[in-house]
Structures are given as C-alpha cells and as structure tokens.
Amino acid sequence: MDRIFGTPEEPLFNDKYTAVTADILQEWLISLASINTKTITCPLEQGLFKSGEYAEFVFNSCDLFKMAPEAKYLALEIFDRFMVQHIKDLYSHVMQSESKHYQADWKSLLDRIKNQLKLRAVSCCQIASKLTSHYHIISASKARRFLRDHCGHRYAAEGILQSELRVLKTLNYNVTMPSTLTYIETLLEILGHNNREAEVKVYHAVSMQVLTVVYISYSEVYKRLFEVTVRSTPNKDRNKYMAVRADKMLLAVSVIVSSVYIADQHLSDKITEELSTITHIPCDDIVDLTSVIVQLILEGNK
Structure with missing residues (x-):
C-alpha cells in the first residue's frame, strides 16, 4: 500500500517530483x-587517519550519536585532514623554536596528540553534524557525556568548545569539502x-x-x-x-x-x-x- 503520511526513505533518486534537470x-x-x-x-598525506582503528572509532561514535551517513563520512574526512595539518603545524613549531631539547619536546607533543585523539575525533563529529543537519547536532554537553561514558575522558565544556575551535582554525574553516x-x-x-x-x-x-x-x-x-x-x-x-x-x-x-x-x-x-x-x-x-x-x-x- 502506498504511504499516505511521512516521506520515503532518503536519498530519493530520480524522483518524478523532486529530481533535478x-x-x-x-x-x-x-x-x-x-x-x-x-x-x-x-594530496598532502591524506588518508593516513581515515583507516583502521581511526575509521572504526569515528564510525562507531557517529552511530552512537545517531548521525546520518553523510555526516559519518564527512566527519572522517574532516578528522583525517585536521590530524595531518595539526601534526605538520606542531612539528614546524618545534623545529622553528630552536630549542636544544627539540627531540624531547616533540616526543612530549606526540604523547599529547595521542591522548587527545578521541577528543579531536568527537570534535570532527560535532562539526560534521552541524554541516549536515539543522536539528541533529552534537552539542558540547552531548560530546562531554560521550567522552566520559564511552571513552573514560573527562573534559570541561570549555575544553570541548576549544577543541572544536582548534579543528576549525587548523583547517582555516574549510570544512565543507564533499x-x-x-x-x-x-x-x-x-x-x-x-x-x-x-x-x-x-x-x-x-x-x-x-x-x-x-x-x-x-x-x-x-x-x-x-x-x-x-x-x-x-x-x-x-x-x-x-x-x-x-x-x-x-x-x-x-x-x-x-x-x-x-x-x-x-x-x-x-x-x-x-x-x-x-x-x-x-x-x-x-x-x-x-x-x-x-x-x-x-x-x-x-
């Protein structure tokens, strides 16, 4: 029986009423x-962070947040691009600091990067949710609860917001790549x-x-x-x-x-x-x- 109420499951391909020319x-x-x-x-070094455990974590996180498929794949693209640029920026900063202890400084930064991986991934999910939906967005409070309950990390709301802003600034706010x-x-x-x-x-x-x-x-x-x-x-x-x-x-x-x-x-x-x-x-x-x-x-x- 034809559906009277509601809309068909998206996406609609070649729909006679809504299809484009x-x-x-x-x-x-x-x-x-x-x-x-x-x-x-x-191409830079793209793809290094959209494979294996990184992809699994982003996909599983998006599923738990009940995000649309487009947001899921967009979140992974943003995470990959951010991590590559983030590491390059930090490495350049260490090399230009002229510190005598640059090796120890770089090792310390790498440890911090690893500890913040899940936070950064969730920030990318937040951004993707805002780009693909006007009501299913991941708020700072949702992200905070997720990181606490599923990842064992406790962050203040300010830390969640700062991480999201860090991703945006690192990518120069260019996060709308298909x-x-x-x-x-x-x-x-x-x-x-x-x-x-x-x-x-x-x-x-x-x-x-x-x-x-x-x-x-x-x-x-x-x-x-x-x-x-x-x-x-x-x-x-x-x-x-x-x-x-x-x-x-x-x-x-x-x-x-x-x-x-x-x-x-x-x-x-x-x-x-x-x-x-x-x-x-x-x-x-x-x-x-x-x-x-x-x-x-x-x-x-x-």
Missing part, C-alpha cells in the same frame, strides 16, 4: 570533478537518469556498506592497488601513490561497481562502461580498484 546534474558533476582535481594535485558519499550519490543520480532500469537504490544501500569496509581497510586497499598496477611498492613512487589515494571520483566509481558486482554480477561490466563514460575514468582503472575492493570483501567473508 540534466543540466544541473552536469553542473554538479563538473563541480565535483573540479574539486577532485585540486585535491589530487595537492565526502566520497557525495560523489557516490551524485553518480548514482546521473546513472539512474541515463539508465532507468538501473537499481540505484539497491546500489546505494550496498555502496554504503562497501565504503565502510574500504575505509577500515583504506591503507591495505591502496597498497594492493599500487602493487597490482605498477608491480612495485608505494615508496618507490610516493607522489603518484598519494594522488591516487586522494582521488575520490575513482574511489566512488569503484565502490559503485563493487556494489553492482555484489548485487548482480552480470551487470558490472555494463555499469563500469556507463560510469567510465560519465566520469572519463578509463575502464581499466575502475576495474583495478574494484578488483582489490571485491577481493578484500571476499576475504573478510571467509
């Missing part, structure tokens, strides 16, 4: 591609617009599960990808390695194809070609990363 979809894709190109050009899920949902909308038979709602549900697995195994995913594609190790061509890790468009496409393979293996080649046409990413590149992702998922299910 092809021109707007094209503008969205161009905008995302432009942002992605800038990220690839200056997450990989944004790329995935935009590509699925375009895919559904071009191919009305594509089960984009199913692919989206599977994609979120696949993306979670990818982030938890992030370092291993790209280590394997690099070994497969260049028959070498990441350290021998670090710039190229970091650029590929920073490519959200490639990751989004590969996650979707992996999800299609899981949902209906017979359609994966067709969807790969369609997404290659949409993004101009070579099919071989998509297949390489997709193969690594699917292999890791299969190994995890044994």
